[in-house]
Amino acid sequence: MSGRTPPPLNALRTFEVFGRHRSMTRAAAELCVTHGAVSRQIAALQASLGVTLVTGPRHALTLTEAGAQLAERLTPAFVAMTDAVEGVRQGAPREIEISCLGTFALKWLIPRLPGFLEAHPEVRVRLSESYAAVDYRRDRFDGAIRIVEPDQAHARTEATRFLGQYQGPVGAPALMASLPTLDAVARAPRLRSATFRRAWPAWSDLAGVVLPPATTEREFAHNHSLVEAAISGLGVAIAPWAFVAPDVIAGRLAAPFGFVERPSWFAFLRPEGRRDAAVDAFRDWLVAEGARSPPPPIPSTGPGD
Template identity: 85%
Template sequence: MKPAAPPPLNALRTFEAFARHGSMTRAAAELCVTHGAVSRQIAALQASLGVALVSGPRHALVLTEAGSQLAERLTPAFGAITDAVQATRHGAAREIEISCLGTFALKWLIPRLPGFLEAHPEVRVRLSESYQRVDYRRDRFDGAIRIVEPDEIHPRAQATRFLPQHQGPVGAPEVMARLPTLAAVAGAPRLRSATFRRAWPAWAALVGLDLPPARVEREFAHNHSMVEAAVSGMGVAIAPWAFVAPDVVAGRLAAPFGFVERPSWFAFLRPDGRRDAAVDAFRDWAVVEGALSPPPPIPSTDPDAGTRR
């Protein structure tokens, strides 16, 4: 019996883009085609396979079980094709995209990155900023750096811890000089990032501090904005040591109460099961750099025992 002809590659590519984005509009933008073209390609693919891949109203389509299974296999396959084309285009050079928390990239990764590039001239590194949970059924970057909580799951990812997470209160030196106790810190204007709104209560629980309601609270979209607000004297921030170490060392920020270790860590997440020597080299380099990173220079202390439970 003659085997069935494979479905058109363009239809598969269009469906994979829709499945990854969850949106025909965003898939159309990536592929530089119209919304209608995406819809027609998906309809053609369903007709070719004789299987429903999407369901629901036209403005809110979702993947069926068959669609999810197909997309899960297509994304790494198209990723491998992209890698092969890039390798051919650049000769021996290999470009990898690393998705990273923006503040971590600015304060920790980029200052160290020249060392990796010098040791691996055959690898080009492109950084992209994201705070979303990694899902390699959808994501197309080669590796990612995230803060990982103990119960957190990143589908199809192989996670490697490379740096512990310490948090503590930081502020401009003149602001912290007016706050002699943890109780005074708790009463200061609080700065927080929308990416981790629980920073203050999480830190207070770790140091055993009864945290009163905030009198003044100022929120910023990202940690780097929050850190700069602390430098400017707008209040006190609870920040990871990795995000503020250069500013504390330079004297732009003060951290007289030190940092406490959180039950979370910085991890490098790479696609599970995909062989890639360049990504493995970057992961191994991050592990070495994490081990060489200085810990918080001031131990976490509590000079105001009366504020503890």
């Protein structure tokens, strides 16, 4: 073993958090300390190592090449330490944080979650809402649920597909009854979400519908607002089946033209190579629940019917 004194663990931990966020402010928020405390810990680490780890003005520090290499290696080391500690907490509840699309959590995940908690009373699930791309070089949650496109990659991530992705036009029953064809649907007031503004053209390409210029468009910040607007009769939305299935089944929404399959899917994303029995159980439960989910109505009519 080397006779060198190792650098302070607290300084290494502080630098690891800064390295993930690349921000003094966000690092201070995660560690519940001041901006100055983060700066002092990083300065102490540089002095201990005799290596410059950060450069630039204090309000916009960036990692040097040596700093980037150290930060990249520290994150899995601290993850391994966390796993080791959790592994010896015999009988203690294990809390896992799952990052999830907000509307998917409301409409699909939360209604099914009691089944998981009943089967796994030793696991607590904390949900956080996010639509951002997952990057486990930065993110510290235990798993994430996202819609994954065929050409989309997530750094250092194991992805498990558990649910297909289908889209179709939905609206209030009275409104949809007044739209006898897909051509009529295409001319109705269009609702869209800011999180996926291409929903209408993406659906039209798959369904073979030629979209005329919109006469009325209404945009909402999130999909759950979009769904509620459709229920209220404000127009027609192109929505994922997973987001609207409970409302279609309950009769709050109508989908007489069915849904078409998109070349994307819902996937559970977890850190690559990280073993965790609670996360394994949650992943396996998602796969089983996905297999049990009711299939969407298939398209029942052609564009001009």
